[in-house]
Amino acid sequence: MSDIEPVATTTADTALTDGAPLRMSLNENDIRRLEAFAAPIRAWTSPVFHGLSNIPADGPVLLVGNHNFLGIDTPVLWPELARTRGRLLRGLAExxxxxxxxxRHFLQSIGCVRGNRENCRTLLEEGEMVLVFPGGGREAVRRKGEKYVLKWEGRTGFARMAIETGAPIVPLAMIGADDIYDIVFDGDHLAMRPVRMLVEALGLHGTLTPPLVRGVGPTLVPKPERFYYSAGTPIDTTPWADAPDLDRAAADLQAVVRKALEEELRFLFAERERDRGRTLWGRVCGAIGL
Structure with a gap:
């Protein structure tokens, strides 16, 4: 990936902990590169978007989402938000x-930075649109029975950053990616012990052991499930700004955001149930008028 050209232009010196550019701007060529990168996923999943107009067109905003299987559904967001909101999405990477x-070169070229509180705060203070998955890698590395489960226990850092910077929070729900593969053995299974040992040898936590999966039939070709996205109503964080106990305020705000995100997820599940284009066959039939 190191030979991929940057898709955005740096406009200021870096002030981020990983050396990523602080400010980046988009032009038409940049957006086309983003679209080209996401084109295979978009073609296979025919994504549907709801509520993107809820995302402010300028000023700081924190998009808080659910982290699905290995984050496969996130690349589609970059060109879509660039087209509909005219903004570059700044992601907090593992x-x-x-x-x-x-x-690192590729991620930084599309606006991602190392996922820590310092970088999140800096980007919000600069008026950027930042995407965060509070569940982190553990939420993306699913176990059996964990489809679309939020693993947010003790994760209040994002809420604290929003309170401290006064940035509104937009809950961003996504479904589809947890359905493109079936888990044969998850990371806790005895059969995955060698993989778990390798993960730990690399200095990672054992809970990040990826599962053994299958897609179409016994292959690794992902099922052509449609991806669905929904941005909810912005949550004003200023009511928590003067709280005497910031830790408690962050925990309270986290609960509010979690509830809002779960409501958006329920909305998408209902939309999917009504959508005959959820599957590739349904989309083909619709395209030919059947």
Whole structure:
């Protein structure tokens, strides 16, 4: 990935902990590169978007989402938000990804930074649109029976950053990615012990052991499930700004955001039930008028 050209132009010196550019701007060529990168996923999943107009067109905003299987559904967001909201999405990437030179170069070229509180606060103070998954890597590395389960226990850092910077929070629900594969053995299964040992040898927590999966039939080709996205009503964080106990305020705000995100997820599940285009066959039939 190290030979991929940057898709955005740096306009200021870096002030981020991983050396990523602080300010980046978009032009038409940048957006086309983003669209080209996401094109295979978009073509296979025919994504549907709801409520993107809820995302402010300027000023700081924290998009808080559910992290689905390995984050496969997130690349589609970059060109979609660039087209509909005219903004570059700044993602908070896992530390393990930022440590890999080629991966780091690519992620930083599309606006991602190392996922820590310092970078999140800095970007919000600069008026950026930031995407965060409070569940982190553990939420993306699913176990059996964990489809679309929020793993947010003790995760209040995002709420604290929003309170401290006064940034509104927009809950961003996504479904589809947890359905493109079936888990054969999850990371806790005895059969995955060698993989778990390798993960731990790399310095990662054992809970990040990826599952053994299958897609179409016995293959790794992902099922052509449609991806669905929904941005909810912005949550004003200023009522928590003067709270005497910031830790308690962050926990209270986290609960509010979690409830709002779960409501958006329920909305998408209902939309999917009504959508005959959820499957590839349904989309083909619709395209030919059947």
């Amino acid at each position: 530390n393990v990804l930022i440590t890999v030179p080629g991966v």
